[in-house]
Amino acid sequence: MAFLAGCTIAFFLQRLQSDERAEQVSKLNESEMLGFSKIPEVEKSRSLAEQQPARLAADNSDLKAALAAERQKNEDLLRLLTTSPSELENATKQLTERTQDPEQIQKKLTTEFENIANSLLKVHYAEFTTINQKNIGDILTPLKNKIMTIEKKLKESYEKPYETRPA
Numbered sequence: 001m002a003f004l005a006g007c008t009i010a011f012f013l014q015r016l017q018s019d020e021r022a023e024q025v026s027k028l029n030e031s032e033m034l035g036f037s038k039i040p041e042v043e044k045s046r047s048l049a050e051q052q053p054a055r056l057a058a059d060n061s062d063l064k065a066a067l068a069a070e071r072q073k074n075e076d077l078l079r080l081l082t083t084s085p086s087e088l089e090n091a092t093k094q095l096t097e098r099t100q101d102p103e104q105i106q107k108k109l110t111t112e113f114e115n116i117a118n119s120l121l122k123v124h125y126a127e128f129t130t131i132n133q134k135n136i137g138d139i140l141t142p143l144k145n146k147i148m149t150i151e152k153k154l155k156e157s158y159e160k161p162y163e164t165r166p167a
Contacts, residue, residue: 121128
């Protein structure tokens with residue numbers, strides 16, 4: 001009986017092992033089926049993985065260009081920042097010079113006007129003198145002639161009565 005019991009146990013053990021193997025084979029078949037169903041996804045992932053270096057290189061070059069542009073912009077701003085204080089100082093200095101002494105500017109303009117007027121007078125003085133003498137002569141000559149005529153008549157009128165009287 002022990003033999004029979006041993007055979008029965010061996011049979012059940014054999015069957016249990018065979019069921020476990022069948023289950024393992026079925027799991028393996030299922031996983032293979034799942035693997036075959038995932039082949040298009042794997043192919044797609046592989047394709048994307050193959051394209052990724054090109055995309056990354058393009059993104060890298062775009063980022064490098066953007067970085068270069070930003071660096072240039074920063075350099076320009078830095079240059080502007082360093083030159084702006086000196087330009088501001090020069091503009092302030094010019095503004096102070098312009099608004100510093102309005103009286104001094106007025107005196108300078110007055111002096112310039114006087115100098116220009118004097119130079120014009122010097123240039124035209126002889127001409128003015130000649131014209132004035134001519135105009136005065138034109139006015140006074142007829143007056144002189146009339147005065148001389150009146151003087152002559154007066155002299156004649158005073159001298160005639162004394163000439164006709166006997167002495």
